[in-house]
Structure formats: structure tokens, C-alpha cells
Amino acid sequence: MKIIRITKLFSFETGHALFGYDGKCRNVHGHSYKLSVTVIGHPIQDNTNVKFGMVIDFSDLKKIVKEEIVEVFDHATVFNKNTPHVELAKELEERGHNVLLVDYQPTSEMMVIDFSEKIKKRLPDNIKLHSLKLQETETSFAEWYASDNE
Template sequence: MNTIRITKQFSFETGHALYGYDGKCKNIHGHSYKLSVTVIGSPISDTSNVKYGMVIDFSDLKKIVKEEIVDVFDHATVFNKNTPHIKLAEELKNRGHHVILVDYQPTSEMMTIDFAKKINNRLPKNIKLHAVKLQETESSFAEWFASDN
């Protein structure tokens, strides 16, 4: 059986601040993130299966990524919960803003690791996560590959 990789792309807007950073990103700012999720598997060979010929239905992959990442992170502000930004986060929450507190520095690298774990936990057993690419700007991105982990 042939092994095929399929990729679904997503976009969302998220703000963050990097506590302790020595540059501009220590300030709250946002990005128009582009997320690419690539899974690997064999197309379904059972001709009686309604998903015959698919590795995974793109809509099934979309549902997982939207529920775990896009719907959660879109138009949110992300802070490391172990920094003094917690006071600012509480103030923003009290004013009705969507704030996410994570246990890591919310860099593209760490967000990519987090996203890979969340997606991996939801994939069917016969489908493997191959890669996650999180593009922060037009020229900057982080990538996670299963073969590296």
C-alpha cells in the first residue's frame, strides 16, 4: 500500500508577549499566524467505506485542528502563566478579553510543540502526525517533524 502525506492549512490571529525578552517582542503584539498540519497514512482501500481513497477526510482533520487550536487561539492573547504578565492577564480577563495562560514562553517554537501534542492526541490510530509548521510572519516560521522527535 502506498503511503501518502496530506496537509491542511489554517490561519488565525493571536497576540502575545515574551517576558524577559531583550527586544520589541517583550511588548504585547500580534501575528497573523498560518498553520500547516501534515499527516501521513495509507488511503483507505475498502471500497465499501465512504472515505474510500482518503488517508483522512480533510474535514475530519479540520475539525481536530479547529477545536484544539484555531478556535482556542484565534483573537486571544497568550502569556506565560509563570511570569509577572499574570497581573496584566488578569486585568485583561476582567475587562472581557480572551486570554490564554500557558506553561511555556509563547514563542513560535513552543507553540508549535504544544500544537503538535494537541493534534497528535486526537488523530485516529492509523494516522500519524508528520509535520506542523507555524508561520509567524511572511519570512519566519517554526517547524516540528515527527522524525525529529
Template structure:
């Protein structure tokens, strides 16, 4: 049986600020992110399996990504917890805002690395994460490929 790649796309709204950055992104702002998740595996060949012919049920992949990424990051403001932005984060939280503190600079590059780790932990044994594409704007995105990270 051939290896097949399956891709599911997601979208979420997230705010962030890049502490110490020398451009406009040092200010709190947001993006309409688009995340493409591609996994690779062989279609299930057991004709008695209800998921016969599938690499992975799109619904199962959706559940993983929604629980670990979309539901966590959607309409949250992300700050690096190792910067003075933590003071702003506390103030926003005290005012009822959804704030997410991470241990990295919340760039698309670092977010896609974080997302890859989270998704890989949840995939079934016979399915591999092939790639991720995190689109920050219509013309800017970061990509993660498994074969670049062996």
C-alpha cells in the same frame, strides 16, 4: 498501498508577549499565524468505506485542528502563566478580553510543540502527525517534524 502525506492549512490571529525577552517582542503584539498540518498514512482501501481512497477526510482533520488550536488561540492574547504577565492577563480578562495562559514562553517554537501534542492525541490510530509549520510572519516560521522527535 503507499504512504501518502496530506496537508491542511489554517490561519488565526493571536497576540502575545515574551516576558524577559530583550527585544521588541517583550511588548504585547500580535501576528496573523498560518499553520500547516501534515499527516501521513495509507489511503483507505475498503471500497465499502464512504472515505475510500482517503488517508483522512480533510473535514475530519479540520475539525481536530479547529477545536484544539484555532478556536482556542484565535483572537486570544497568550501569556506564560509562570511570569508576572499573569497580572496583566487578569486585568485584561476583567475587561472582557480573551486571554490564554500557557505553561511555556509563547514563542512560535513552543507553540508548535504544544500544537503537535494536541493534534497527535486526536488523530485516528492509523494516521500519524508528520509535520507542522507555524508561520508567524511572511519570512519567519517554526517547524516540527515527527522524525526529529522520536
């Protein structure tokens, strides 16, 4: 049976700041992120199954990624909770802003690692996460590959 990879694209708007960074990104700013999620598996061979011929229904993959990533991160501001940014986060929350406190520096690299763990936990056993690509700007992105992390 053939192994197939399928990819679904997502987009969301997120703000962040990098505590201790020596450049402009130490300031609160935002990005229009694009996330490519690629999974790998065998197409369903049972012709009585409503998902016959699919690795995974795109709508099922969409549900997972929307619930774990897009709905959580979209229009939120992300800060590392282990830095003094926690004070800024508290003030923003008090003013009604959507703030996420994470236990890592909210770079594209660390976010894509976080996303990989969240998505892997929700996939059916017969489907594996193959790769993620998190595009921060038109010319900058971070990639995660399962083969690099085995």
C-alpha cells in the same frame, strides 16, 4: 500499499508577549499565524467505506485542528503563566479580553510543540502527525517534524 502525506492549512490571529525578552517582542503584539498540518498514512482501500481512497477526510482533520488550536488561539492573547505577565492577563480578562495562560514562553517554537501534542492525541490510530509549520510572519516560521521527535 503506498504511504501518503496530506496537508491542510489554517490561519488565526493571536497576540502574545515574551516576558524577559530583550527586544520588541517583550511588548504585547499580535500575528496573523498560518499553520500547516501534515499527516501521513495509507489511503483507505475498502471500496465500501465512504472514505475510500482517503488517508483522512480533510473535514475530519479540519475539525480536530479547529477545536484544538484555531478556536482556542484565534483572537486570544497568550502569556506565560509562570511570569509576572499573569497580572496583566488578569487585568485584561477583567476587561473582557480573551486571554490564554500557558506554561511555556509563547514563542512560535514552543507553540508548535504544544500544537503537536494536542493534534496527536486526537488523530485516529492509523494516522500519524508528520509535521507542523507555524508561520508567524511572511518570513519567519517554526517547524515540527515527528522524525525529529521520536
